[in-house]
């Protein structure tokens with residue numbers, strides 16, 4: 581990856597001081613691990629990509645569109661699935677639905693609206709815990725979820741005390757947004773890629789000794805050997821998050837939707853020799869991941885082999901890992917489409933719903949690029 585000159589200013593946008601602060605930090609204390617740099621770029625309290633107040637991240641005007649953004653059918657189909665799980669869990673009261681990384685609340689809003697209309701007995705039992713790290717997104721979600729105020733609580737997973745039984749913890753595109761370490765192999769040795777400064781003050785990758793033994797352990801556990809010159813990412817936060825999830829869910833399900841692959845394909849495929857780290861802005865892929873921290877999204881492909889194995893370690897048994905389109909069809913997307921259409925206010929709305937459904941499930945459609953992992957935590 582060849583870093584391009586970064587001059588801190590983008591036409592029409594204010595000059596971000598995050599770059600200046602990161603430069604200062606590097607000059608003072610030396611290069612940062614990419615994980616630290618990415619954490620600042622995405623989650624710095626003032627100027628991180630997910631924290632910037634009023635920034636249009638989602639939707640047509642933003643940088644990308646997630647499934648809940650694209651189609652109301654996504655959340656509505658999950659509401660249908662949660663109704664089934666409510667039954668499977670013997671109709672608990674309260675029924676804890678937790679969502680981590682819920683963004684601006686579109687999914688939560690769709691689920692709660694559908695449950696209130698289609699399954700009032702489930703809606704009456706729901707306690708929806710919304711965990712979102714970004715204060716800006718929490719503000720937006722609070723406005724969107726105001727009609728369901730009695731059912732929703734804004735709570736960080738780390739703040740939940742005690743274990744919640746009969747709970748379902750859902751996330752969509754959360755794990756791919758975790759800050760990652762970046763590594764490479766030189767002369768047969770595993771090195772870590774840090775972010776330093778060029779003579780001109782641009783952010784550049786510089787190699788050094790691994791900052792933690794967990795990086796080598798990660799590859800040992802997976803039985804993966806990287807090739808000479810190969811670059812790859814390691815998402816250690818996945819393990820930490822799963823441990824937290826398993827600490828909160830006493831019994832029930834952890835449902836994770838994301839784009840990912842098995843470790844062998846992730847680290848072995850020839851087209852991934854540079855890793856999977858990428859950056860988006862205005863729906864375009866940006867070549868230089870290190871330019872303009874805070875102004876562009878950064879993401880990596882999820883390692884499902886790791887998520888399954890780390891889950892097992894903390895008591896989450898993998899029940900299924902499959903393509904999202906197959907899951908949605910089985911969960912009743914077509915039936916939900918008919919139901920939504922029968923409630924639609926106009927023909928135009930019905931047409932839009934049908935287009936959304938097609939975009940989701942047709943071969944090559946959005947959901948064919950995503951997977952869903954269901955893990956179960958059994959009562960001890």
Ligand SMILES: C[S@@+](CC[C@H](N)C(=O)[O-])C[C@H]1O[C@@H](n2cnc3c(N)ncnc32)[C@H](O)[C@@H]1O
Nearest residue numbers: 630646681682683711712713714752753754757
């Ligand atoms: C790619 S966005 C997806 C948002 C939403 N789930 C959707 O599908 O539209 C990832 C979200 O996860 C949030 N996030 C990242 N790390 C988090 C964490 N450890 N706990 C809770 N939220 C987190 C980010 O602030 C961001 O809103």
